[in-house]
Amino acid sequence: MPKAYVFTRYGGPETEALIEVDRPRPGPGEVLIAVRAAGVNPVDWKQRTGYRRPGETDTRDFPAFFGNEVSGVVEELGEGVADFAVGEAVFGRPVVGGYSEYALLSVDLIARKPAGLSFADAATLPVAAVTAYDGIRQLDLPAGATLLVTGAGGGVGVAAVQIARAFGLKVVGVASEGKRDFLESLGAVHVASGPGWVERARAAAPDGVYDLVGGEVLAEAATLLDDRTRLITAGAPAEVVERLGGARVTRFRTSERLDAVARLVVDGALDPQVTRTFPLERAGEALRTVEEGHTRGKIVIEVAG
Template structure:
């Protein structure tokens, strides 16, 4: 039977385990994908701790397979799917979890993987890079404007910095002092996070803020703007940012976005900066790396075939 890395209840790392699972059947509108690589994101461990995305209300059925973004090979095609055939290399968002050998991917939010794009790179794009792209597009800033990104040293933040630079924007990246060199290597002006970060950032006069942290950081970032419609977040609930006059990132969740971020990678404008690659049997170690909060860029799990 296929293996999957799961959490068996809400809690900490003690809830995690490898288990045998049934190979998924090709639901209508879906692809059964043999996973070659899975991206690791902070939301993975947050969901284990009980976090719900905006709009999620259904109780989870345990065990729950970790992960949301994958790259792999189509094994079966569900009813009503057009444009994909068995053997196609694809990447997209997994609805049945990504830390596993086989998963279900809705065809509507899957894209063909370019042959020159490794599975490990493609697996970093459906969540982190696509979220970054959607946010920068949503702000719709003119070339030459300045975007401030909080949490600029993480997977989404690093992608947002690079995509904004590719669109001709100036970027200010808020991140820890330890990530200064990394943030500056992306083309951003680094502002150290921590107490009084907003005062340090004020001199940069940002035209917009892309927040990836939430909480007090989001509230302080809002004070830097005269036009609060240019405040967006992927790090805080809808009600928090609306109270400040801003909005959540509106996710595109379609193949066109995936194809565009892949194009940016191939063009050299976007580098996921994969800083950790783990074999499948060390999925827990990969998750610990991200959960510790010190990793720059992206962490990936390789599922051998």
């Protein structure tokens, strides 16, 4: 039987386990893939604690799969699927599966993997890179404008910095001092996080802010803008940022968005910055690396070669 890394109830790491599961069967409009790689994101461990995305109301069944972005090879087609074929390399957001040997994907949330895109890099795109892309498009700043990104050293931040640069923006990245060289290598002006960061950033006179941290950092970042409609967040609930005059990032979970970020990678404008990989048997270690909050770039679980 295939293996999957799951959580058996809401709680902490003690709820996690690598178990054997039944091989999923694709329903109408779905494909089954043999997973090659899975991206690791903060939302994964947050869901283990009981977190739900805005609008989610369904009761979760246990054991519940970890993982919100995967790449792999099509193994089986569900009823009505005509645009994909068995043996094609694809990536997307799983309906079932994630940190697992097999996953189900909806044809609405899947795209073909270009030949120039590795499975590991493809597995980082559906959540982090698409979130970054959606936010940059939502701000719609003109070329030459200055964008400030808080939490710039994480998975979404690293993508946001590069995508903004590809769109002709100047970028100021707020992150720890230890990530200075890393962010500067991506073309961003680094501002050290921590006490006093907002005064250090004020000299850059940002035209827009993309917040990935929330809390006090979001509130402080809002003071940098005269026009609060140029304030967006993926790090705080909508009601919090709306009180500050800004908005939460509007997500477009579509195949077209997946294609767009994949093209950026193939064209050399976006490097997913996969900094560490772990085998499925060490999925818990991969998740702890992200949960501790000190990662640089993206962590990926490699399920098969």
